[in-house]
Amino acid sequence: MKTNIFGLDTEGLAEALKPFKLPAYRTKQIAEWMYQKGAVHFSDMTNLPKKLREELEAAFDINRAKLVEQWDSSDGKTSKYLLEFNDGVAVETVLMRQPYGNSVCISTQAGCAMGCAFCASTVNGVARSLTRGEMLAEVLFIDDLLKKEDKKVDTMVLMGSGEPMMNYDEVMAFLHLMHEPYCKNFSYRNVALSTSGVVPGIYRLMEENLPITLSISLHAPNDTVRDKIMPVNKKWKIAEVVKAGKLYGEKTKRRVTYEYILIENVNDGEEHARELSHLLHGQLANVNLIPINPVTERALFRPSAERIQRFLDILTRQHISATIRKEMGTDIQAACGQLRNQYMKENDA
Ligand code: SF4
Structure with missing residues (x-):
């Protein structure tokens, strides 16, 4: 059996x-061929001797x-791709064409074990975590598409299915x-990583001392509400x-984003x-309000x-920086996990 070398560093x-x-x-x-020039066969690597190309082809795979x-x-700004890896596991990757550039949203696990009530990714649990090569394959898939338009991936958010801190x-x-x-020379400043609130992971990331933007899925202003919609809160309290x-x-000097999905009569009251304003008072933070994409499986x-507007006004009056997320791709059910579930259902997976 051949060894897959896609995803290895030098x-x-x-x-x-x-x-x-x-x-x-x-x-x-070889790294530049795989990661910059999109080669999936050694025969494409024209600056290697022919005999060597044949020997490498016989020994290795380049699995994308x-x-x-x-x-x-319908507005052409959001495209969602279901990508399958060699073992048949599939994940969703999203391209969002924003005014400030092309952003790709990648999955870090196939499915998710965190159990958030409003999220379709977790309906069937987690199939497995993705490898570094598989996450890279998601980005390069989009990058190859954009290359044809003389564009590239400008920003990357780790907000697809999965909890990055669990991988x-x-x-x-x-x-x-x-x-x-030799890969994408991608700046950490253009990366946002989202966690459901795995506290030890946040501290670990902080110690890396990298200018990665942290996004925390908060979705509630207190433990009573958060316990109901995010099981992770039973382990790490709000x-x-x-904190x-x-x-x-404070350590990274990067503004932390708190994601807050607004759900009628659950967490959307005055x-x-x-309470949320009080909780975040004095922090270098931004609240991203996201009106829920209704999940049919959970009413x-x-x-x-x-x-929604009243919620925003209260935060603003309390000097909490907040915005309502511009909706992209609701007509293609861009909320994480919904397309993968549909595909699994259709294919009886
Ligand atoms: S919101 Fe994120 S952490 Fe929660 S279940 Fe969905 S993918 Fe997992």
């Missing part, structure tokens, strides 16, 4: 290539992801690989989560807005436009 590649006794520069050449299905929003080592290895000059977010902002509904 150190890992050098190790894999040891039996071939190649000069060191060949490692970098296969497109299974695609959905485009910490692979996620960090993926981000380091993206940052390498005060601990917000970790505050320290992260008292909730006041959760979207508040009226007036209620």
Whole structure:
């Protein structure tokens, strides 16, 4: 059986290539072919000797992801791709064409074990975590598409299915690989990582000392509400989560984003807005209000436009920086996990 080398950094590649006794520069050449020039066969690597290309082809695979299905929003700004890996596991990757550039939203796990009540990704639990190579394959899939339009991936959010902190080592290895000059030379400043509130993960990330934007899915202003919609809160209480977010902002000087999905009669009341203001008072933070994309599996509904506006007004009056997320792709059910579930249902997976 051939070994897959897609996703290895130059150190890992050098190790894999040891039996071939190649000069060191060949490692970098092969990495550049895979990660910058999109080669999926050694035969494409034209600056390698022909015999070597054949030997490498016989020993290794370069496994990327296969497109299974695609959905485009009617405004053409959002496209969602269901990508399948070699073992048949599939994840969703989203391209959002924003005024400030092209943003890709990637999944870090297939499915999710965190159990948030409003999220379709967790309906069937987690199938498995993704490897660094698989996360890279998601980005390169989008990057290849954009190349055809003379564009590239400008920003990246780790907000698809999965809890990145539950796949910490692979996620960090993926981000380091993206940052390498022989890969995408991707700035950490253009990365946002979202967590449901895995507190030890926030502290670990803080110690990395990288300018990654942290986004915390808060979705409630107190433990009573959060316990009901986010099981993770049973382990790490809201005060601990917000404290970790505050320290992260102070240490990295990056504004922390608190995601807050507004759900009718669950967390969208005036008292909730006041409580949230109190909780975040004095923090380098921004609240991103997200009117819920109704999830049919769980009867959760979207508040009226007036209620949403009132919530925002209260935060603003209390000097909490807040915005209502501009909706993208609701007509293609862009909320994480919904398309994958539909696909699994249709294919009886
Ligand atoms: S919101 Fe995020 S952490 Fe929660 S279940 Fe969905 S994918 Fe998992």
